[in-house]
Amino acid sequence: MITSIKELILGKIIFFQAQINETIGGYFDMLEDGNKEVYFYILAISFLYGLIHALGPGHGKVVIAGYFLAKGKKIADAFKAGFLTAVIHTFSALLVVGVLYIIFQGMFTSYFANINQNMYKVSAIFILALALYMFYELLFHHEQARCSATNKGILAISLSIGIVPCPGVMSIVLYAMLVGYIGLGFFSAILMSVGMGITISLAGILATKVKFSNSQKLFNIVGYIGAFILLFFSVALLV
Amino acid sequence: MKYLLTLFLPLIALAHPHFLVDTTIQIEPDIIKLDWRFDRINSKLLFFEFDTNKDKKLDKKEVDSMIEKFFLPLKNDNFFLMIQSEDDELEINPKQINIEYSQKKLHINYALLMNNFKGGIVCNIDATTYFAFHLHNHSSSQKLEIEKSQYDFCIGVNQ
Numbered sequence: 306m307i308t309s310i311k312e313l314i315l316g317k318i319i320f321f322q323a324q325i326n327e328t329i330g331g332y333f334d335m336l337e338d339g340n341k342e343v344y345f346y347i348l349a350i351s352f353l354y355g356l357i358h359a360l361g362p363g364h365g366k367v368v369i370a371g372y373f374l375a376k377g378k379k380i381a382d383a384f385k386a387g388f389l390t391a392v393i394h395t396f397s398a399l400l401v402v403g404v405l406y407i408i409f410q411g412m413f414t415s416y417f418a419n420i421n422q423n424m425y426k427v428s429a430i431f432i433l434a435l436a437l438y439m440f441y442e443l444l445f446h447h448e449q450a451r452c453s454a455t456n457k458g459i460l461a462i463s464l465s466i467g468i469v470p471c472p473g474v475m476s477i478v479l480y481a482m483l484v485g486y487i488g489l490g491f492f493s494a495i496l497m498s499v500g501m502g503i504t505i506s507l508a509g510i511l512a513t514k515v516k517f518s519n520s521q522k523l524f525n526i527v528g529y530i531g532a533f534i535l536l537f538f539s540v541a542l543l544v
Numbered sequence: 545m546k547y548l549l550t551l552f553l554p555l556i557a558l559a560h561p562h563f564l565v566d567t568t569i570q571i572e573p574d575i576i577k578l579d580w581r582f583d584r585i586n587s588k589l590l591f592f593e594f595d596t597n598k599d600k601k602l603d604k605k606e607v608d609s610m611i612e613k614f615f616l617p618l619k620n621d622n623f624f625l626m627i628q629s630e631d632d633e634l635e636i637n638p639k640q641i642n643i644e645y646s647q648k649k650l651h652i653n654y655a656l657l658m659n660n661f662k663g664g665i666v667c668n669i670d671a672t673t674y675f676a677f678h679l680h681n682h683s684s685s686q687k688l689e690i691e692k693s694q695y696d697f698c699i700g701v702n703q
Binding site for chain 2: 483
């Protein structure tokens with residue numbers, strides 16, 4: 306049953322992503338033909354792309370949810386973490402595209418895959434460190450563990466998942482650059498980041514909503530579940 | 545609520561599709577022909593990358609380069625194919641490989657030479673879903689049973 310739900314969700318996401326890919330490609334063609342009106346359509350589609358693309362796996366929603374399951378009390382913190390993750394995710398993609406475009410002038414597809422895979426490993430190490438720190442707090446510093454997310458914690462969690470550049474963003478931005486619209490590529494990336502930020506934040510917000518009890522025992526159980534999710538996720542990425 | 549959320553969290557972990565490929569497949573006892581049509585964005589990126597002389601077309605040298613640098617390395621992933629004849633998994637060895645860019649889409653087509661393949665399973669699947677393979681079209685003189693999603697498919701072949 307879980308597999309069929311996953312298939313259904315992933316299938317829908319891929320279907321919409323394929324539609325958006327076609328649409329955005331079509332709009333770029335119209336732009337090349339001199340139809341400047343589609344500039345804003347491209348930006349709108351980019352926002353939608355970010356929103357839907359981040360629904361798919363690999364954007365840190367599990368990690369954010371795991372962290373806020375253990376630490377989350379405020380919706381604002383979840384928003385902060387979601388958007389910070391999306392911003393870092395997008396800017397790391399922009400950096401990679403910029404470097405590949407300016408310095409290497411090619412080999413994008415193979416570089417994308419390699420950079421992505423290697424950055425996932427780096428990300429996994431960060432997430433693992435965060436999970437171990439959460440376990441340490443839960444075992445030895447109960448009061449600290451009970452505190453809600455700090456700015457430092459939010460930055461750590463956002464950085465640990467955001468550093469993996471998003472190939473989806475890289476592809477769209479590079480596409481825009483190739484057809485001569487560097488500025489449009491940049492603004493598309495920003496709007497994709499806003500879209501992704503909303504989606505990623507929702508995972509954190511959902512997790513903050515589940516903490517309805519002040520029971521110490523229940524708090525510990527939920528805290529351990531959150532830390533365990535991070536541990537499981539980091540190990541899965543590393544092996 | 546919290547337990548429900550925890551239960552569903554692993555559903556959205558890991559995999560991440562970026563290459564969206566429409567597959568057309570023809571299955572016959574002596575040959576399986578495949579055509580992979582890439583999505584518009586990745587078609588353009590791959591085309592730009594391998595059209596090294598920037599004449600907006602892929603000449604033979606560029607096609608050969610793309611086959612060598614992009615397609616053949618997919619051997620590490622068994623070309624995302626799993627072909628089983630009776631109980632044996634067959635080795636994937638693409639022949640007649642060609643690449644073309646038409647109507648803003650990149651096509652990679654190739655053939656697998658078969659030895660009296662009259663019953664078995666053919667799957668086009670990437671376990672990591674970095675590539676999503678959608679069955680676009682199929683044909684065969686044999687009876688086929690198809691199971692497909694937006695990102696992979698398996699075809700049962702019967703005599």
